[in-house]
Amino acid sequence: MDKLIINGRSKISGSINVHGSKNAALPIIVSSLLSDKILKLSNVPNVVDVLNLIKLLKNYGVKILHNKDIVHINSKKIKNLSADYDVVRKMRASILILGPLLSRFGRARISLPGGCAIGTRPIDIHLSGLSKLGVNFEIQNGFVVGSVKSQLIGNKIKLPFPSVGATENILMASVLAKGETKISNAAREPEIEDLSNCLIKMGAKIEGHGSKNIYVQGVTNLKTARHQIISDRIVAGTYIIAALILNSSLEIKNFNTTYLKSLINVLKKMGANLKVSKFSIKVLKGPKLKSTSILTNPYPGFPTDLQAQLMTLMCLSDGKSKIKETIFENRFMHVPELNRLGAKIIVEKDTAIILGNQTFKGAQVMASDLRASISLVLAAMNANGQTTLNRVYHLDRGYENIEKTLGSLGVKIKRKKN
Numbered sequence: 001m002d003k004l005i006i007n008g009r010s011k012i013s014g015s016i017n018v019h020g021s022k023n024a025a026l027p028i029i030v031s032s033l034l035s036d037k038i039l040k041l042s043n044v045p046n047v048v049d050v051l052n053l054i055k056l057l058k059n060y061g062v063k064i065l066h067n068k069d070i071v072h073i074n075s076k077k078i079k080n081l082s083a084d085y086d087v088v089r090k091m092r093a094s095i096l097i098l099g100p101l102l103s104r105f106g107r108a109r110i111s112l113p114g115g116c117a118i119g120t121r122p123i124d125i126h127l128s129g130l131s132k133l134g135v136n137f138e139i140q141n142g143f144v145v146g147s148v149k150s151q152l153i154g155n156k157i158k159l160p161f162p163s164v165g166a167t168e169n170i171l172m173a174s175v176l177a178k179g180e181t182k183i184s185n186a187a188r189e190p191e192i193e194d195l196s197n198c199l200i201k202m203g204a205k206i207e208g209h210g211s212k213n214i215y216v217q218g219v220t221n222l223k224t225a226r227h228q229i230i231s232d233r234i235v236a237g238t239y240i241i242a243a244l245i246l247n248s249s250l251e252i253k254n255f256n257t258t259y260l261k262s263l264i265n266v267l268k269k270m271g272a273n274l275k276v277s278k279f280s281i282k283v284l285k286g287p288k289l290k291s292t293s294i295l296t297n298p299y300p301g302f303p304t305d306l307q308a309q310l311m312t313l314m315c316l317s318d319g320k321s322k323i324k325e326t327i328f329e330n331r332f333m334h335v336p337e338l339n340r341l342g343a344k345i346i347v348e349k350d351t352a353i354i355l356g357n358q359t360f361k362g363a364q365v366m367a368s369d370l371r372a373s374i375s376l377v378l379a380a381m382n383a384n385g386q387t388t389l390n391r392v393y394h395l396d397r398g399y400e401n402i403e404k405t406l407g408s409l410g411v412k413i414k415r416k417k418n
């Protein structure tokens with residue numbers, strides 16, 4: 001397994017163009033299963049989760065052309081409607097194939113995802129929403145088997161929690177259902193809006209996407225479409241925090257800054273010196289940041305996917321900070337590793353208490369999940385001495401060429417292939 005070797009006290013400068021959003025690309029690539037026409041995508045991020053999803057769809061007989069950020073998908077011929085445990089275990093987003101397959105073919109079989117490092121991550125909201133459209137589910141030796149008598153029928157579905165994946169699954173399933181579907185308490189993430197905008201280009205009839213009530217009028221077929229994936233707001237937020245951790249000036253470009261309003265508000269409250277334009281943010285050097293307290297929330301609240309990165313910054317701020325994690329039950333896996341790097345963080349149930357004014361010292365650390373691992377890289381860039389980060393595959397799932405990107409900004413970082 002690859003390792004990253006990082007020598008700290010880096011100074012970074014320059015600018016970075018944010019790549020396409022993993023969490024928009026995954027559902028959009030899956031949505032091609034709804035159609036027998038070509039879907040042409042651009043700005044697709046070159047990250048492992050996307051590569052694995054493309055491999056999965058090719059196993060279904062889907063024709064895919066993939067060249068850098070360009071992905072052309074033709075799902076006219078599909079030969080298999082089942083996803084096995086080792087695929088779903090590695091990438092939870094494969095659950096999203098349920099909606100399109102059930103909507104187009106009336107059946108699908110997928111391994112139950114199992115948990116992951118950040119929580120049990122059940123799929124009950126997905127299954128109960130799809131059942132309301134007329135799917136009959138059975139659990140057969142670790143697999144979920146869905147079948148539809150004739151055609152999915154539109155319905156009113158109220159989500160108990162604005163689950164991103166469940167909203168996407170139900171939304172895609174309703175595109176070819178008969179009649180109208182209303183999804184209330186829907187997730188409002190920008191990635192849901194981007195998926196909806198792509199489906200509309202394919203001929204779907206959707207309104208209200210990005211709000212908590214989404215309305216879908218079923219259609220009978222879809223057409224060829226082109227779509228550019230939005231940029232990755234979590235990657236953008238990560239690099240903004242990186243510049244603040246190193247008190248360096250950095251310009252983060254090519255993303256819609258309105259998608260990061262909650263992060264920008266928190267950082268400004270901490271005293272960060274930010275120049276915010278519509279599609280770029282300039283981080284400027286400034287005084288030591290102040291502590292603060294936040295809780296994670298569904299969009300437009302503070303994103304859980306930036307919680308670990310902000311925690312690293314809070315270790316260096318002045319005073320005691322607090323983070324309450326309300327989305328996942330076990331998303332503090334980075335805490336013991338940050339403490340190994342010299343942080344002083346205590347976890348009490350769903351709240352982390354972070355002492356500020358710490359200094360990081362290089363050490364051997366272990367990545368556990370995608371966002372936890374990047375918080376360790378951020379700390380390592382600030383640390384005195386050398387840090388070795390093990391299990392780098394977690395990082396590769398969501399960040400393109402992380403060592404090339406950081407190296408180009410001035411970070412002393414290299415990958416040791418094992």
Ligand code: EPZ
Nearest residue numbers: 023093121122123124125126163164165166305327328370
């Ligand atoms: C998406 O995961 C993202 N992944 C996650 O990003 C992100 O952290 C999460 O949304 C929250 O914003 C992708 O888009 C591929 P949820 P998802 O369904 O859809 C519970 C990353 O780092 N829940 O909104 O799985 C669930 O256990 C990843 O890029 C149920 O109880 O998130 C969790 O506690 C990590 N039953 C909460 O809801 C269900 O049926 C939020 O989950 C579904 C979810």
